[in-house]
Amino acid sequence: MLQQIKFNTIFWKIFLSIWAAMILIMVATTFTVSLLMDRDHVNVRRELMDKHQAAVAVTLYEAKGGEGFREWLLEHHNRHVNSTFLINSSRQDVLGRLLPKEIQAELKINRGRFELRLGRHRAVVQPVTANSGEQFWFVRIMRNVKPGYQPSIWRFGPPAFSGILFAVSLVVTGLISLWMARNITSPIRQLQNASKRIAKGDLSARVEPQVIARRDELGDLGREFDRMAEHIEELISAQKRMLRDISHELRSPLARLQIALGLARKAVGDQGKSGHDRIEKEADRLEELIGQVLALVRLSSNGSNLNKENLDIQALVQQVVADANYEAEPQHKKVILLESTPLTLMANGDLIHSALENIIRNALRYSPENANVEVTMTTQEKGLRIEVRDFGPGVTDQALTHLFEPFYREAEARDRASGGYGLGLAIAQRAIRLHGGDIFASNCGEGGLRMEIILPE
Numbered sequence: 001m002l003q004q005i006k007f008n009t010i011f012w013k014i015f016l017s018i019w020a021a022m023i024l025i026m027v028a029t030t031f032t033v034s035l036l037m038d039r040d041h042v043n044v045r046r047e048l049m050d051k052h053q054a055a056v057a058v059t060l061y062e063a064k065g066g067e068g069f070r071e072w073l074l075e076h077h078n079r080h081v082n083s084t085f086l087i088n089s090s091r092q093d094v095l096g097r098l099l100p101k102e103i104q105a106e107l108k109i110n111r112g113r114f115e116l117r118l119g120r121h122r123a124v125v126q127p128v129t130a131n132s133g134e135q136f137w138f139v140r141i142m143r144n145v146k147p148g149y150q151p152s153i154w155r156f157g158p159p160a161f162s163g164i165l166f167a168v169s170l171v172v173t174g175l176i177s178l179w180m181a182r183n184i185t186s187p188i189r190q191l192q193n194a195s196k197r198i199a200k201g202d203l204s205a206r207v208e209p210q211v212i213a214r215r216d217e218l219g220d221l222g223r224e225f226d227r228m229a230e231h232i233e234e235l236i237s238a239q240k241r242m243l244r245d246i247s248h249e250l251r252s253p254l255a256r257l258q259i260a261l262g263l264a265r266k267a268v269g270d271q272g273k274s275g276h277d278r279i280e281k282e283a284d285r286l287e288e289l290i291g292q293v294l295a296l297v298r299l300s301s302n303g304s305n306l307n308k309e310n311l312d313i314q315a316l317v318q319q320v321v322a323d324a325n326y327e328a329e330p331q332h333k334k335v336i337l338l339e340s341t342p343l344t345l346m347a348n349g350d351l352i353h354s355a356l357e358n359i360i361r362n363a364l365r366y367s368p369e370n371a372n373v374e375v376t377m378t379t380q381e382k383g384l385r386i387e388v389r390d391f392g393p394g395v396t397d398q399a400l401t402h403l404f405e406p407f408y409r410e411a412e413a414r415d416r417a418s419g420g421y422g423l424g425l426a427i428a429q430r431a432i433r434l435h436g437g438d439i440f441a442s443n444c445g446e447g448g449l450r451m452e453i454i455l456p457e
Contacts, residue, residue, distance in 0.1 A: 013216070017180050021173045028169045050113075054128035054138030057086050062130055066094050085139040103139060187211040187218045191225055201433075203233040311347045313384060313455075314340050317377050320356045324364060324373075332369050335360060340377040343384055345455060351431040352455075356386070358424035359439075359451050363390035366449070383437070386453040394443040403441050404429040 060068040069086055086094045091107050093099055102116055103123055116123040118141065126138045190208050197205035206229060211222035261279055317340055324335045363373045367390045376387040395403065402408045406426040429439050437455040444450050 013183070014180065017176050021176055024169055024172060050124060050126040050138065050140070051128065054086075054126045054136070057138055058128050058130045058136050061086060061094055061136075062132065069094055083141040085137075085141075087137040087139060089135045099139070100141075107137060184218070187214065187222060191222065194225065194229070198229060198232070203229065203236060205229065308346045308348055310344050311349050311352065313343045313345055313347075313352070314377065316349060316353055317356065317375065317386065320353060320360060321375055323357070324360045327361075328364050328373075331364070333364055333367055333371055333373070335364070335373045335375060338374050338376045341379050341384075343379055345384065345457060347435055347455070348431075351434065355428035355431040355439075355453070356388075358428040359388050359453070362424050363388050363392070363449070363451070366390060366392035368392060383457055384453075384455040386455070388451040388453075389444060389448055391448040394447060394449045395441075397443070400441050400443070404439065 057069055057072060060072050064071075073084055082097070085097065085099060087099070087107065088094055091099075091104060100118055100123070102118055103125065106114065106116060106125070112127060114125050116125070121141055123139060123141045126140075128136050128138055130136060187207070187210075190211055194205045194207050206226050207222040211219060212226065213219065214222070257279075318337065321335050321337045328334060360373060360375065367373055371391045373391075374387075374389045376385075376389075378385050378387075399408075404425050406423055408426075425439075432439050432453055432455065435455055437453065440452045440454075442450050442452070
C-alpha cells in the first residue's frame, strides 16, 4: 500500500508542509509554556523559602537578640553576611548596618513583598510579623543578577528566549510557506506565459524544462500542455501547407484556362460571346479567391517578419476612403470620413491599408443603395481607434462571434450574389492582430453593423 503512494505529489507536499509547520508551532508553544510554568514554580518556591528564612531570623532575633541573628547569618549565609539584612519596625537594620537608600525609601511606602533593582544587583524584601506583633523585613541583595527567574542552563532569560523561539518559528514557517508558494506558482506562471505566446500566434511556445522534469501533477500538466501545443502546431501547419499548396496548384490550370479562353475568342469571334464572358468572370473570381487564400496563409505564417515604418495613419485612412468612394460611386453609395486625427505609428502600411480596405468594402457590399458608410478615426489612451459603420441589415448575434473566421458566410445566397468569399474580415483581423491590435464587431441600435479597430501606439 505504501509503495503505491507517491509522496512527491502536490497533495502530499502541501499536507506534509502544513503538518510540519503545525508541529513546529506546537513544540514551540509547549516548550514556551512549560518554561514559563517552571519559572512560576521556582518563583513560588523561592518566595516560600524567603518567608521561612525571614521567620527563622525574626524568631532568633527575639530569642537571642542581634547576636543570635549574626550567628545564624555566619552559619547559614556566610558568603552573604553583608547582603542579608533584618529590618525592624523603625526601618533600621538590627545589626546597625547601613541600608541602601532605595530600600529605605521603598520601605516608607510599601509594606508588602517587593523587588528592587540596585544597579547591576537585585534586592528582595520579604515582610514578616513577629510573635510580639512587631513588623520586620527580611532583605536579601543578590549580586550581578537580573530580576526574575533565570535558569542556569540558558544564557538568556525566559522572555528573551521565548521571543527568540517565536521569531525562529516565524522565520522557519515563513520559509516553508514561501518555498511551497514558489514551488506551486512558478510552473503555473510558466504555463500561463506559454499559453499567452500560443494565443498570440507563436505555436512553438513550450513550457520550461524544469517544469517537465517535475514528477508531480504540475509536471504532468506541463507535459500534456507540450503535447497539446505540438499537436496544434502540426494541425495548423498542415492546414496552412494544404491551403498554400492547393492555391499554388490552382494557379497553373487557371492560367491555362485563361489562355485557352483567349484562343477560343479568336477562333469563334463573336459567336459564344456570352459563354466566354461568363467563363472569364468566373476565372477572375477564382483568381481573386486564390489571391486572398495566399494572403491569409502569408499572414498566418510570417507574422513575426513585419517590415514596419513610421506610417501617417491619417493620410492612409483618407486614401482608403477616397479609393472606396471611387468604387462606390457607380453603386450610388458613399463613404464619409466623419473625423480624423493626425497620428504617426510604427506599422506595415500595406497590411493596415489591406485591413481597412477589406472592412470598408465589406460595409459597402452590404449597404443599401444611396446609403453612406461612416468612418471615424480618434485617438485614445495609448492607441488609435478607427470605427467603420454601415446602415445595412446587420447580422445575428450568433454570427458576430464567427464573422472573422475564414470562409464564414452568414447567408450563402446573399454572399454569392455580392461576390464575397468570407476571407476579407479574416485577413483584416490577422493584419491588425499582427500589430498588437484587435477588431470588434457589433450591431448598432439604429440598424447596421459597426466595426471597431484598435491599434496600439
